[in-house]
Amino acid sequence: MKEYNVLLVGLIMSASVSMLHTSAMANGSSGTAKTITLDNMNPHIKTMEYAVRGPLVIRATEIEKELAAGAQKPFKEVIKANIGDAHAMGQRPITFIRQVLALVSYPELIDKSDFPADVKTKAREILAGCKGGSAGSYSDSSGIEIIRKHAAEYITRRDGGIPANPDDIILCAGASEGIRATLKLFVETSAGEPGVMIPIPQYPLYSASLAEFGMHQIGYYLNEATGWSLDVPELERSIKEARGICRPRALVVINPGNPTGQVLTKKNIEEIIKFAHKEGLFILADEVYQDNVYAKGSEYHSFKKVMMELGEPYNTMELASYFSTSKGYMGECGLRGGYSEVVNLDKSVKAMLLKSISAKLCPTVLGQATMDCVVDPPKPGSPSYDLFIKEKTDVLQSLAKRAVMIADTFNSIPGIKCNPVQGAMYAFPQITIPAKAIEAAKAKGQAADTFYAFELLENTGICIVPGTGFGQYPGTYHFRTTILPQPEKLAVMLDKFKEFHVKFVEKYS
Amino acid sequence: MKEYNVLLVGLIMSASVSMLHTSAMANGSSGTAKTITLDNMNPHIKTMEYAVRGPLVIRATEIEKELAAGAQKPFKEVIKANIGDAHAMGQRPITFIRQVLALVSYPELIDKSDFPADVKTKAREILAGCKGGSAGSYSDSSGIEIIRKHAAEYITRRDGGIPANPDDIILCAGASEGIRATLKLFVETSAGEPGVMIPIPQYPLYSASLAEFGMHQIGYYLNEATGWSLDVPELERSIKEARGICRPRALVVINPGNPTGQVLTKKNIEEIIKFAHKEGLFILADEVYQDNVYAKGSEYHSFKKVMMELGEPYNTMELASYFSTSKGYMGECGLRGGYSEVVNLDKSVKAMLLKSISAKLCPTVLGQATMDCVVDPPKPGSPSYDLFIKEKTDVLQSLAKRAVMIADTFNSIPGIKCNPVQGAMYAFPQITIPAKAIEAAKAKGQAADTFYAFELLENTGICIVPGTGFGQYPGTYHFRTTILPQPEKLAVMLDKFKEFHVKFVEKYS
Structure with missing residues (x-):
């Protein structure tokens, strides 16, 4: 059966x-009745x-x-193969990152320790970006300015020179926080339930957050037979069926894929962007695995780069892309570093996004410092370079x-x-x-x-x-x-x- | 006029x-129309x-x-007297905390450095609580077990032996995150708009979060003429007026007060607890300034202790209390350490609370380590004790x-x-x-x-x-x-x- x-x-x-x-x-057999129950x-x-x-x-x-x-x-x-938690499974931290964190935590060590000069320079630079020269002060809600600048430079290098703007970078405590902050913008109290397209299979942060925010989940199936590719006819089917039930607002794409491990081709990304444009959807590109590409012939293409290269009218579309220190080669999950790059957002909506994160004060400064090491790593010729590259x-x-x-x-x-x-x-x-x-x-x-x-x-x-x-x-x-x-x-x-x-x-x- | x-x-x-x-x-004069606008x-x-x-x-x-x-x-x-950010205003970090963080960040230093023995012991203990022995692995969503245990012991000492249960402790990235997670439980989609009583003046995290969650803010005025005391007739007035508009669910008290700087008397706290009991309200006690009591004759009494000492039926009331590494004597705002102690919560609601934080994975491990130093500081006779106490x-x-x-x-x-x-x-x-x-x-x-x-x-x-x-x-x-x-x-x-x-x-x- x-x-x-x-x-x-x-x-x-x-x-x-x-x-x-x-x-x-x-519960509840004695004592005061509970004020909050299921x-x-x-x-x-x-x-x-x-x-x-x-x-x-x-x-x-x-x-x-x-x-x-x-x-x-x-x-x-017990072998916990349930969660992408590299250090828990025995992966060793990258030395450069951890040496920088030690110095940022306890600056008295900068002069005392025999750490490499580039580690000391990096620590001093981060501390200079901290109010009062301490990682114990709040940063701006969107993160420390010099780190946002380094992130923008990193993206520019990654995308072959297509510029990124530090003002579009919002540092966050892991990508999850950034994704949730963006999704939250689409909550509406009138005009029908907002819907967000997500892949099936998907990473359950999306289904959980949409459920929490009271938003409709529009599932589109990845095609297992073609290596979990993202087929436009299926996107069309899912949005068509959803239109009667909700108001589609955004499209989530996870590339490289979680849980499915595929790497989208440039052509596939172009099709997806064109589809999103036609349907008036905001693109959320979950690109936290951008350093994790293994298969011969597979290559990571950022949604932003492909969108910009497509030219008018696609290069003015709204897009948010997420990155994290938890994945890649560093696997620093517990340190909670991440950023979102949000491009072409309406300026007043962006002001609202920044306001909405301000009540949470700021992402962890040591998490931000970790991200800084990732987006501005040791350069060729600097004392930490060889070890960094080897690790x-x-x-x-x-x-x-x-x-x-x-x-x-x-x-x-x-x-x-x-x-x-x-x-x-x-x-x-x-x-x-x-x-x-x-x-x-x-x-x-x-x-x-x-x-x-x-x-x-x-x-x-x-x-x-x-x-x-x-x-x-x-x-x-x-x-x-x-x-x-x-x-x-x-x-x-x-x-x-x-x-x-x-x-x-x-x-x- | x-x-x-x-x-x-x-x-x-x-x-x-x-x-x-x-x-x-x-905006919007050229390019693709924005999908999201004001x-x-x-x-x-x-x-x-x-x-x-x-x-x-x-x-x-x-x-x-x-x-x-x-x-x-x-x-x-510019003198930024707008935010409680001690390090930004020149306060120096506590040496013990920062030495522990340096070792937890870069464990290779444990054997190499000349840090005091108790610093090394503390770092080893925290690392032993981390999966894979690394601060780079995810912790449980509610935090590292040994740190929750230390927090419970701290509360027990603070409250003169009234026990605290590690299972009631949820570590969070600063108190704000814990407060928001609790408030979120009261969001309802039917049965009318839920209301939460907050002091006026209040710390705007509350008004901001209630606005974000679509909950009704029931303001009760603090009495400026009597040193910002919390008068029961005013509580009665505000809840009575609110009942027509919303469904009151919880009562927020900030003690010591932000922005008002008062420290509530034990008698006042007793009155507040009795009021909350009578009205069937969940108490959120924002007690992040519990170490910051200056005035002669003023003393900090935790809501939990007073509630437990009142005996039946008050000692079975639901209560959440919040603490933070950002305030007190340590002022470690940027490190994002905090905890909530949630007592007498219905067990299934507690399971839901834990589930709701799980999609955010975990609070920063280095923030948790900071909290561990605060709730389990150097003991008399240990090498770091004298300096710690002096600072x-x-x-x-x-x-x-x-x-x-x-x-x-x-x-x-x-x-x-x-x-x-x-x-x-x-x-x-x-x-x-x-x-x-x-x-x-x-x-x-x-x-x-x-x-x-x-x-x-x-x-x-x-x-x-x-x-x-x-x-x-x-x-x-x-x-x-x-x-x-x-x-x-x-x-x-x-x-x-x-x-x-x-x-x-x-x-x-």
């Missing part, structure tokens, strides 16, 4: 939901889901505690090898199909789940891929995120795994995965 | 508004105002650039002197009246504005206190925030100034202020 999963995203039938109900019953709280927060940190991850953390307490399991450790190259080359290894291994397992991981940090393979397993999942009130992921976790300690958390074509099942476990651990993980999958299929056949 | 200012808060007639209109007209953007963002970073501050920054470019002014520098005491004693100096000086100026600055970092004096000045302001489309603040800025370089930005009793005029300029600079600032005020009154009499 084949079951069609008509819920695209956001519907995770899970352990945590039943947990919640139990807790609710356990019944009278923000309904948008109830609806939103963020699977990357969902019930599977909660269970994985429990298992880690059980193991630490001496529980016997068929595995010794950067080592990470990216190793990721490129793992990208191949993971896709090849999955494709060697009967019942699993995986597109090449051209970029980003994830594979999103499709799995064939036997009908009996689908029934068993149903009996547990779980989506079939969630059921599969829980079985994998309990039997191997491997934590992945089921496709349901990202959305997938009805009737198909997937999962997302990062390519981040270090090579030896990844080999072990893939062996265990293969063994599990074979047994799973046997068990439910 | 007396003018009644019936707009409590949020209505800042200002240079920036006219600026916006000009920009709007300048007319079709989020109306809540248009409404919100955050005066602490408003038009006066924008002008102050312009003046700084004019001065740097060689412009001749009646002053040599902490020096800052707090100096602030206490400046608090007296500023109130005394303002009270010596005819036409200015200032309550004692018992705590926090601000004075909020009342000014008598001559009728002719009120007319001149009106002619410029400005509130009279905004007009006064602009005149002050242009003539002296002193940047304050007009009372309009915080709200004030109709027909009264105030301003907020920080007490943060270093003593010598503060003396100069107060002299200039006095001279300006006398001239201003002469000019408009």
Whole structure:
């Protein structure tokens, strides 16, 4: 019996939901009645889901505690392949970044330490941009001026000379904050529910934020058969269907793709820009993986560059692009550095955007300092240059090898199909789940891929995120795994995965 | 002629508004039509105002650039007394905090540096709480476990043994983020507009966030005549009037007060808690200035302690309390450390709160590390203890002197009246504005206190925030100034202020 999963995203039938109900019953038997309950709280927060940190991850953390307490399991450790968290998986920080942070944190070290001269220069420059010469003072809400300037120069170099304006750069605490600030502009209280087009599969920050802001999610399917390309007829279909329900305002594109790992061709980007122009859509380009391109023949093209090169009328379209210190070769997730570049925005809307972030005061100054090291890294000939390049190259080359290894291994397992991981940090393979397993999942009130992921976790300690958390074509099942476990651990993980999958299929056949 | 200012808060007639209109007209004459304009953007963002970073501050920054470019002014520098940003005003960081941050940022230094042993121990402990031993990995969304544990121990010590639970602690990037996450729970889409009671004058994070979330602001006036006390009859009046318009859900109290500098008595806090209980309100206690108490006889009592000591039924009430690394003696604004302690929350609502922050991944790990140094500082006998205590005491004693100096000086100026600055970092004096000045302001489309603040800025370089930005009793005029300029600079600032005020009154009499 084949079951069609008509819920695209956001519907995770899970352990945590039943947990919640139990807790609710356990509450309120004595003491003051609660002023806020599930019944009278923000309904948008109830609806939103963020699977990357969902019930599977909660269970994985429990298992880690059980193991630490001496529980016997068929595995010794949990492998968290659920989240793009490079350092957690053993990647080493870039020395230049961390030396600069040490000096910015404790400037007394600048003269005392034997750090390279370019590290000291960079630290002094950042401190000169801080009020009172301290990273402990608030920066402007959009970030420290010299760092915005460096970001603009970085973008200009990246885009082969197409200029970027420091006034278009808004530093933020990770890309998520910047994306949310932009999306929030489209909330409307009249004129019908605003809609935002997002890819399916998507990174669940989008579905979660749209749910929270009460906006309509217009899902367009990526084409798995053509390497997760973004087909214009599908964009046309989705916006046409949405027009009766909401007012489409913006188009989100994730390139390189998360969770799907594709790198869009220049031609595909041109088509997307033309489509957005025709439909009057604002483009949000999530380009946080711009340094993570591995496949031969694949190349990163920024939406801004392609848009500017298309010339009139496209070069005056509104576009926001996001970058982050959390991804790339640096993987500095915990430091919370990011920026958005917002071009061609109406000046008064831009003033409103800047006002809207001002009440949050400023993004972390040390996160900004991290971003500064990324957009203005050591130059050839400077003392930190060779080590910086070596560390950067080592990470990216190793990721490129793992990208191949993971896709090849999955494709060697009967019942699993995986597109090449051209970029980003994830594979999103499709799995064939036997009908009996689908029934068993149903009996547990779980989506079939969630059921599969829980079985994998309990039997191997491997934590992945089921496709349901990202959305997938009805009737198909997937999962997302990062390519981040270090090579030896990844080999072990893939062996265990293969063994599990074979047994799973046997068990439910 | 007396003018009644019936707009409590949020209505800042200002240079920036006219600026916006000009920009709007300048736009859109060529190129692609804008998809987002003032007319079709989020109306809540248009409404919100955050005066602490408003038009006066924008002008102050312009003046700084004019001065740097060689412009001749009646002053040599801008004194930014508009924002509680201690390091920007020359306060030195606490050595222990910054040494720990340097080691957490660059762990290779732990063995190499000659930092004190307790600094090294603290850094190792924080790194042990980080996944992969790196501050570059994501933490749990609610923060690193050991830091939440330390925060709970800190609260337990602070409250004389009344226990705190690490599971009730949510670390956040500055208190603002925690406050906004709690307020957001009360957004409702049915059952009428939710209302939140906030003091007038208030810290504009509240008015800005309520405007953004589409919630009703129920202003209750603080009693200036009794040192900005919080009178229950006024609470009763404000909630009664609001009931027809909205559904009151929560009560915000800021103690020590911002912008008003009062420290609530235990008796007053008891009354407030009983009022909230009677009305079924959730209490948000903004207690970020808990270390900033200066006046003899004033003492900080946490809302939680008072609530617990009141016993049944009050000790089961829902309460959220906020703390920050930005204030106190450390003044680490740029590092973005904070926590909320949320007690007695319905368990399923708490799960929703945790879920709602998960899409933002985690607060900055270095901000969390900063908070750890504050809630688990060097202990007596440990190598950093003496210096830590000296630095902490020096800052707090100096602030206490400046608090007296500023109130005394303002009270010596005819036409200015200032309550004692018992705590926090601000004075909020009342000014008598001559009728002719009120007319001149009106002619410029400005509130009279905004007009006064602009005149002050242009003539002296002193940047304050007009009372309009915080709200004030109709027909009264105030301003907020920080007490943060270093003593010598503060003396100069107060002299200039006095001279300006006398001239201003002469000019408009």
